Amino acid sequence: MSTVVNLDRISKSYEQKIAVRELSLQIEEGTMFGLLGPNGSGKTSSIRMMIGITLPDSGTVNLFGKPFSRESLKRVGYLPEERGLYKKMKVMDQLAFMGELRGLDPAVAGKRAHDWCERMQILEAVNKKTEELSKGMQQKIQFIATLLHDPDLVIMDEPFSGLDPVNATLLQDTLIDLKNAGKAILFSTHRMDQVEKLCDAICLIDRGRPVLQGGMREVKSRYERNRVAMNFEGDASFLQHPAIAIYKNYSGQAEIELKPGANAQDLLREAVGKVTITKFELMEPSLEEIFIRTVGEKVDA
Amino acid sequence: MRDIWLIAKREYLEQVKGKAFKVTTILIPVVFAAIFGVIAIAGKNSGVGKHVVIATADPTLAERVRNPLIADKDAEMIVDVVAPATEADHERLLAQVDQKQIDGFLWLTIDGGTANATFESRSSGDFATEGRLQSAVNRALVEQRLAARGIPASDVQALTKDIDMKTVQVKNGKETATNALSTFWAAYVMAFLLSFTVVMYGMNVGRSVIQEKTSRIFEVMLATVTPGDMLAGKLIGIGAVGLTQIGIWVTAAALFAGSAMGMRLMSGDMKIHVSVPEVVLFILYFVLGYALYSTLFAGLAATCDTEQELQQYSPLAAVPIWLSFGMIAFIVSNPNSVWSVAISMFPPCAPITMFLRLASQFPPYWQIALSLGLMVLSVYIVLWLSSRIYRVGILMYGKRATLPEMLRWLRYS
Numbered sequence: 001m002s003t004v005v006n007l008d009r010i011s012k013s014y015e016q017k018i019a020v021r022e023l024s025l026q027i028e029e030g031t032m033f034g035l036l037g038p039n040g041s042g043k044t045s046s047i048r049m050m051i052g053i054t055l056p057d058s059g060t061v062n063l064f065g066k067p068f069s070r071e072s073l074k075r076v077g078y079l080p081e082e083r084g085l086y087k088k089m090k091v092m093d094q095l096a097f098m099g100e101l102r103g104l105d106p107a108v109a110g111k112r113a114h115d116w117c118e119r120m121q122i123l124e125a126v127n128k129k130t131e132e133l134s135k136g137m138q139q140k141i142q143f144i145a146t147l148l149h150d151p152d153l154v155i156m157d158e159p160f161s162g163l164d165p166v167n168a169t170l171l172q173d174t175l176i177d178l179k180n181a182g183k184a185i186l187f188s189t190h191r192m193d194q195v196e197k198l199c200d201a202i203c204l205i206d207r208g209r210p211v212l213q214g215g216m217r218e219v220k221s222r223y224e225r226n227r228v229a230m231n232f233e234g235d236a237s238f239l240q241h242p243a244i245a246i247y248k249n250y251s252g253q254a255e256i257e258l259k260p261g262a263n264a265q266d267l268l269r270e271a272v273g274k275v276t277i278t279k280f281e282l283m284e285p286s287l288e289e290i291f292i293r294t295v296g297e298k299v300d301a
Numbered sequence: 302m303r304d305i306w307l308i309a310k311r312e313y314l315e316q317v318k319g320k321a322f323k324v325t326t327i328l329i330p331v332v333f334a335a336i337f338g339v340i341a342i343a344g345k346n347s348g349v350g351k352h353v354v355i356a357t358a359d360p361t362l363a364e365r366v367r368n369p370l371i372a373d374k375d376a377e378m379i380v381d382v383v384a385p386a387t388e389a390d391h392e393r394l395l396a397q398v399d400q401k402q403i404d405g406f407l408w409l410t411i412d413g414g415t416a417n418a419t420f421e422s423r424s425s426g427d428f429a430t431e432g433r434l435q436s437a438v439n440r441a442l443v444e445q446r447l448a449a450r451g452i453p454a455s456d457v458q459a460l461t462k463d464i465d466m467k468t469v470q471v472k473n474g475k476e477t478a479t480n481a482l483s484t485f486w487a488a489y490v491m492a493f494l495l496s497f498t499v500v501m502y503g504m505n506v507g508r509s510v511i512q513e514k515t516s517r518i519f520e521v522m523l524a525t526v527t528p529g530d531m532l533a534g535k536l537i538g539i540g541a542v543g544l545t546q547i548g549i550w551v552t553a554a555a556l557f558a559g560s561a562m563g564m565r566l567m568s569g570d571m572k573i574h575v576s577v578p579e580v581v582l583f584i585l586y587f588v589l590g591y592a593l594y595s596t597l598f599a600g601l602a603a604t605c606d607t608e609q610e611l612q613q614y615s616p617l618a619a620v621p622i623w624l625s626f627g628m629i630a631f632i633v634s635n636p637n638s639v640w641s642v643a644i645s646m647f648p649p650c651a652p653i654t655m656f657l658r659l660a661s662q663f664p665p666y667w668q669i670a671l672s673l674g675l676m677v678l679s680v681y682i683v684l685w686l687s688s689r690i691y692r693v694g695i696l697m698y699g700k701r702a703t704l705p706e707m708l709r710w711l712r713y714s
Contacts, residue, residue, distance in 0.1 A: 053523045053696070070527070078524035082698065084517030088315055100307055101525050145521070217346070 002065060004029050004153050004184035009164045010049055010059030019045040021208045022059070027184050029152070029199070032175065034279055035188040035200035036287065041189040042208040044081060047157055050186075051078055063153070077151035081158040081188075083142050087131040091117070091141055094130060095148060102149035109148065116144040139167050143174065154178060156187040172198065192287040202287070206295050220284050223293075224275070227283045228256040228264055234275030243267045304526045308534025309541065312509065316542045326546055329497065330553070351403075351430050352379040353422075354394055356386035357409035365441035366407070366434075376433055386532065386568050398423060407434055408430075416442055485633075488660035491583050494547070495652045496625065499587060500618045502543040503594025510695070511604035520693045528692040531622060532599055540591050547587070579659060582669065589676040590652035593683060594618055600687025603694030604702035623647035625657070632657040636664065646672045648679040 005027040012020045020042045027033045035043050048054045052068055061068040064075060086094055092113060099109025116298055117123045120140045125133055130141070139162075147154065154175070160168050177200070179185055189195055196216075203213035212219060231253050239247050239254065243262035248255045258264060264282050271277060285293070316322055353370075355363045363384040370380045381403075384388050394406045398421060403424025416440050420431060440461055447457045513519055522531060597617065605611045625644070632641045636658040645654040645664070651672045658664050693710040694702060703711070 048696075051524055053520070073525050076524065078521070080520035080524070082517045082520055084521065086311075086315070086518060087512075087516050088319065089311075097307065097311055098521075101304060101522075142521075187322075 001031055003062075004064060005033075005050060005186065006041065006062040006065075007046070007050065008060045008062070010046070010056040010061060012045055012054065012057050018208050020049070020056075020205075023203075023205065023208075023210050024059075025203050025213060027153075027186055028106075029184045030179060030182045031200040032179050032185045032187075032198055034195050034202040035186060035205065036190070036192050036195070036202055036291070037188075037205040038190050041190075041205050043190075043205065044157055045190060045208075046205070047078075047155055047186070047202070051076055051155065074149065075152045077146040077149065078153045079154075079156040079159055081145040081161065085130045085138060085141060085145070088129055090127055090129055091122075091133070092126040095141070095145055098145040099148045104149055106185055111147050112150075112194070113144065116148065120144060135162075135168050135175065136164050139163060140170070143171060143254060147174075147178070154183055154185045156185075158189055159187050160189060160191065192291060196287050204287075204291050204294065206291075212290065212294050219290065223285045223290055224258075225264075225282050225284050226258040226260070226262070227285065228254075228267070229279065229281045229283060230254050230256065230271070230277060231279040232271065232275040232277050236275075237270045238267075238274045240267060241267050241270050304530045305537065308526070308531055309538035312535050312538030313541050316505075316539065322542065322546065325501075326549055329551055333493070345466065349375070349429075350377045350379075351404045351709060352381075353430070353434070354381045354397075354403055354406040354408055355409065356383040356385055356390055356394060358385045358409075359411065359445075360384040362409065362411070362441055362445055365444050366409070366437050369437045369440055370433060373433060374432075378430075378433070394705075395421070405430075407438070409438065410417065485660045487579065488656050491579065492625075492656035494550075495583065495586055495590060495656060496622050498543055499549060499590035499594055499652055500622060502539055502591050503598050503618060504615070505542075506535060506539050506595035507598030507602035507614075508608060509539065510599050510691075511608050511611055513607060514603070514606065514695060514698075520628040523696075532596075532688055532691055535599070536592065538596055540588065543587070543591060544584075550617065578663075582655070582659070585673060586652040586655065586676075589673065589680060592680045593648060594674065596680065596684045596687045600683070600690040600694075603687075603691040604697075604707060606698065606701065610701045610710060621647075622653065625650045625653035628654065629634050629657060633661050636660075636662045642668060646675055648672075648676045651676055 003026050004024070007023055007025050009024050010020060011018070011022055023042075023046055025033075025035075035046065037043055045054070050063075051073060052061075052070060063069075063072045066072065085163045086097075089097070092110070095113035095116075096106060099113060100106055104112070114123075117126050120143070122137055122140055125137055130138060132177045133141070146156070156175075159171060160210045163171065175185055175187075187195070199216050199269070201213070201215050202219060204211050233252060236249055236254075239249060239256070243258050243264070243266055244256055245259040245262075246257045256267075258267070268277075268280055271280075310473045316436050322606075355366050357363050357366075360382070362688050363382040367380045367382055370376065383394070383406075386408075392409065394403070394408075397403045398405060401423075404424075405420055406420045408421065416438075418434075420434055422430075443461055446458060448454065452460070513522075519531075597613070598614070601617075602611050605614075621713045628641075628644060631638075632644070632654060635641055641654070641658055642664075644650050645658055645668070647654075655664070655669065655672055689711045690707050
């Protein structure tokens, strides 16, 4: 596996505001990388530096194992958060134009655009002007424009925002196909729940600083499985068990947080004797919780 | 270079295929023709068919004034005579003017050697009629005085005969037979055409930048092309659209002039004579003028979010044009005065004013070279500033940027 993106301590500030501070990250080929953080935390600024739209004040950007050069942009597909199309242009002309700009020759660009439109089931729209199309169709065309030149690195900034569920699933499936074909994929989002199952590696950033990063499993394994969701019928007195730190009981549906180091199996044994259990699930913390915990700790420190 | 070419081609095709291009290509010459037509017709018809009365004590003098007025077939004037006229006639004529029975009357008195002429009418701006009366009165007085000195009537006619003045322009020390008006009209039309197209296409670039901004296409594009290439492609593409449109007009005008109807219309004073240096200069001034206004508006447009916001900057284009055309009369009659030379060096006004100067006299080549040089310099400066503002502005959404913000953007890399 080779490293596609390597950022080494990049920083960028505007006026008084520090947009990105000392961000380092690596993205390997064949992986899906999530750049996560709340709105305004520096995700878009980081991406813009990654592909040379802005230059970092300090630090270095390496793409495909070489220092950044505009030539490598021909191997990158970027779908920005603020994205659009030329309204007056016909779909096919538009896609061919985007393909040509990324170094394809017109015939190849036209052929690939046709294939992608077929795959995305929008062939009937190719001779219409963009402004005549529905929003969902325009979104599909934006994906195609991003992927037309078969980029080795796909960067999508808040790709799921504003997507209808059908297109969101379509995009998700397309990204997984690309990943399996060995492409490196980076996407940024503030909706952490959406991407938990997609990412192989993540970087959480807050106020321009990376607060947590690594492989998804590895990050999660740093946090104990100390939450229990259970449904039961009967006497709730077992909730006084010493392993439980906090609990909320909504008439037979309990959300429980265990004390550090406590054994969930002890609690289960205790409960089995007292109530009828219909569900007992030991849950790992969600990314969102991890984020809140991490950022919360930093704030407290 | 390939990116610039692709972007220019896209911009060019989109605009040339667009509705606005077709409409303006047809409409602008129609409007032009209408404006010039109205001016020409109004000029010919002003002061036509007037009913005036000549009132004086001396019937012979009155006849002498009346004769040339009636002889002028174009004026179609009805001229009555009241002679000898009294104070009561004056009151009666005033009443007739007031009741619109006559358009006006000429009150002519001779007091010893001095003559006094007063034309009384409702309108005060009828220069054509006043001019005709003036010359008729002067001529009548000369005839009257010559007759008084005993010169025979036939000799008086010969002595006071009018002549038509011919105009001959001196070019490079040689007399050229072209009518002065034909070169004047050519340069005049070119100045109009320049002002129209330079500003129209300059604003067009601004609008195109705004459209790309509102359609959120910029960041998509910037993932592969540089802002500089985008701007260059846009300027070249839209500039080519402008040249195409002018080319269509010129071709159409040449075909029209070659046709039978055109031949008849364009003969005489309305004949248009275009020389090779004028064509070359026209292209140079169009390209430079367009470059100046389009780079300015590209930079400004990048700071705005809507076309309405951009409209607030339109005086930047309008004021130089008003200024240039406000000086038409002055420049045409004093093409080599300090002010005329100065304004034709001032880059925002140079394309128009230099052609107004060309209308009356070909300026020295060094002045043309200097004015072109100054334009190149100003294009360079505006391009430098605009491209910096553009680079930052196209990624900024929200409210229109203020001047201090723009100044800060200049420092970003």
